[in-house]
Amino acid sequence: MVAIRPTLAAPKTALERLPEEWADVLVSWGEPKFRGIQVFRWIHQRGVFDPAQMTDLPKSLRERLAKEDLALPMEVALFHRSSDGTRKMLLRLTDGKEVESVLIPQGHVGDLAAVPDDEDADVEEPRARTPISQCISTQVGCAMGCVFCASGVAGLKRHMNAGEIVSQVLLGRARSDEHERVRNVVFMGMGEPLHNYDAVARALVLLTHPEGLALSTRRVTLSTSGLVPQIDRLGQDFGGQVQLAVSLHAVDNEKRSALMPINRKHPIEELMEALRRYPLPKRRRITIEYTLIAGKNDELRDADTLSKLLRGIPVKVNLIPMNPVDGSPLAAPDYSGVDAFQERLRSHGVAAFVRRTRGDDIAAACGQLALHGEKRRLRVDYSAGGGGS
Numbered sequence: 399m400v401a402i403r404p405t406l407a408a409p410k411t412a413l414e415r416l417p418e419e420w421a422d423v424l425v426s427w428g429e430p431k432f433r434g435i436q437v438f439r440w441i442h443q444r445g446v447f448d449p450a451q452m453t454d455l456p457k458s459l460r461e462r463l464a465k466e467d468l469a470l471p472m473e474v475a476l477f478h479r480s481s482d483g484t485r486k487m488l489l490r491l492t493d494g495k496e497v498e499s500v501l502i503p504q505g506h507v508g509d510l511a512a513v514p515d516d517e518d519a520d521v522e523e524p525r526a527r528t529p530i531s532q533c534i535s536t537q538v539g540c541a542m543g544c545v546f547c548a549s550g551v552a553g554l555k556r557h558m559n560a561g562e563i564v565s566q567v568l569l570g571r572a573r574s575d576e577h578e579r580v581r582n583v584v585f586m587g588m589g590e591p592l593h594n595y596d597a598v599a600r601a602l603v604l605l606t607h608p609e610g611l612a613l614s615t616r617r618v619t620l621s622t623s624g625l626v627p628q629i630d631r632l633g634q635d636f637g638g639q640v641q642l643a644v645s646l647h648a649v650d651n652e653k654r655s656a657l658m659p660i661n662r663k664h665p666i667e668e669l670m671e672a673l674r675r676y677p678l679p680k681r682r683r684i685t686i687e688y689t690l691i692a693g694k695n696d697e698l699r700d701a702d703t704l705s706k707l708l709r710g711i712p713v714k715v716n717l718i719p720m721n722p723v724d725g726s727p728l729a730a731p732d733y734s735g736v737d738a739f740q741e742r743l744r745s746h747g748v749a750a751f752v753r754r755t756r757g758d759d760i761a762a763a764c765g766q767l768a769l770h771g772e773k774r775r776l777r778v779d780y781s782a783g784g785g786g787s
């Protein structure tokens with residue numbers, strides 16, 4: 399497959415330079431151009447950030463590189479391993495702000511990656527290593543204000559830069575077990591990735607760069623609440639190669655706007671048109687995320703409407719029973735309600751799966767851990783109801 403490379407905004411930090419951008423910098427220092435790829439490989443392929451350890455570079459260059467800020471822009475403030483193998487990392491950025499990232503062994507019920515195990519037959523594994531899906535953040539908090547989401551409740555603190563976004567995966571690789579390999583990356587942590595488009599586009603290029611982490615684009619899933627112009631842009635910039643997941647969560651505009659304020663700007667019909675336009679490669683499907691919330695979006699006729707809405711679009715639906723958010727009265731339907739909703743979708747021929755997470759354990763999806771720090775500083779008022787923004 400030919401790599402598709404969008405036009406990117408200039409790099410903000412040394413860590414996020416691409417090989418050719420390194421080459422430009424190094425040439426301006428009087429170094430040969432080919433050193434660009436060497437420096438890039440050290441950082442993104444081997445995870446080495448200390449120039450002193452970049453042994454195939456001349457000493458003078460290593461000394462010059464030491465003046466660049468190559469250190470990882472975050473530290474692991476908390477590393478929590480759950481009994482089910484999931485690991486949640488609370489990451490402290492250099493300005494003290496915190497985001498989270500989760501490592502999920504593939505096949506785990508909480509694995510949200512779009513490529514299931516049975517589609518892995520074509521992938522050669524030299525050694526039997528357990529594939530890991532890593533969920534990463536793109537912003538500190540989120541501006542979208544979805545009422546059921548911890549990040550939305552927190553509000554947007556700031557965007558993350560591409561170096562920070564990619565560093566989560568560099569760290570995840572370093573902190574996963576020896577017999578494991580980070581193979582899927584899902585942009586489903588804190589933040590709305592398409593609200594931070596430039597940094598996310600650069601992060602996508604970095605993560606999939608053949609001389610770097612070399613993830614396959616189909617193993618990178620971007621989840622969005624439905625920013626229509628940016629969905630179009632993503633489709634054009636990456637030729638539809640990036641796996642798209644869309645948070646729908648309701649089937650009529652009134653209900654969706656009450657849960658997700660973004661719907662007032664880009665209502666359901668507009669979003670569906672954007673999905674129809676997305677240049678999806680053959681045999682691939684868009685993931686529709688549908689968080690089930692008791693009494694809000696879980697009626698069987700919602701499932702009927704959902705199947706009608708999705709008609710003609712290659713999709714699979716991931717049903718996510720809502721994870722409780724402290725201070726919020728919103729809750730998941732009981733098991734039978736979830737099963738009935740799934741069955742109803744299936745009866746209409748829709749591929750529907752349930753992503754169950756264990757609310758008592760850290761697998762309780764992305765978006766929960768950082769709130770525990772946030773909660774202390776926040777007063778969440780759900781009594782205002784409705785729109786949430």
Ligand code: SAH
Binds near residue numbers: 643
């Ligand atoms: N901003 C992006 C990606 C991050 S959220 C988006 O909204 O798609 C990743 C997924 O988790 C989204 O589908 C989101 O709706 C869902 N989510 C957020 N809070 C949740 C909760 N409390 N319970 C279940 N799913 C939740």
Ligand code: SF4
Binds near residue numbers: 542544547549589
């Ligand atoms: Fe933001 Fe996604 Fe949470 Fe909505 S669900 S507030 S878009 S992170």
